[in-house]
Amino acid sequence: MFNHMVEHHLDRVFHALSDPTRRAILDRLAEGEATVGHISGPFPISFAAVSKHLGVLERAGLVTRKARGRERVCRLNPAALADARAWLGFHQRFWAERLDALDAMVGQKSGKPD
């Protein structure tokens, strides 16, 4: 159902999201587009490190960078979250169903409604 090349893409998206600095960059970027230097400011790591983080985010499709003069303007791509969200949504619902079925089979109603 989900199994396509999406799998490969999910690797990159989930990996990109697994780092707190990168999630902070995304938060920062949610306030509006910004240049690499502008993004880099508040972080206690080097400029180059932030640039590499942006590379990871870009390869995951979460961020786009386009040149404007000597600067690179970074912008969020909310659509890239859709795959990850779909995976989570599907599985969370599916797991819950299966576990409910298991509970029902065991016959011990835990009394937890939907």
Added chain:
Amino acid sequence: MFNHMVEHHLDRVFHALSDPTRRAILDRLAEGEATVGHISGPFPISFAAVSKHLGVLERAGLVTRKARGRERVCRLNPAALADARAWLGFHQRFWAERLDALDAMVGQKSGKPD
């Protein structure tokens, strides 16, 4: 709003989900609880490797392992997906809003209607 120790937890959940073998283990586990050996079967990697993957999933709270004799029975914990899903849901919505606002602003300035 989200920023608590949850951050630290999100690191582990997203990282756990970033590996295709681990996602496959979760898929497998969605069919019902299973022992480590049972899970390990279909995978072309060693038993110990699967055990380590299960450790990662357990530390992320996605899976619980409980002893039953000399076996360990593994089971999904759907609740653990909630945090990740909440993060994604909030951000996806928030990003979309901000970008809509940005588009509207740009549209106003350039006189281009929506």
Added chain:
DNA sequence: AAAAAATTTAACCAAACGGTTGAAAATCGA
């Protein structure tokens, strides 16, 4: 044309990752 500014790239490092094999620790069946 030269200097300054914004980014990326390259080379490097320590730590973590995903994998292996083999030994250790429980528990079960004989």
Added chain:
DNA sequence: TCGATTTTCAACCGTTTGGTTAAATTTTTT
């Protein structure tokens, strides 16, 4: 009790990660 079974743990290995600094690149400013 002894041997087999199930699982983890420990040590190791090559690759990736997240970070650094320094050099290279591109564009703007003077």
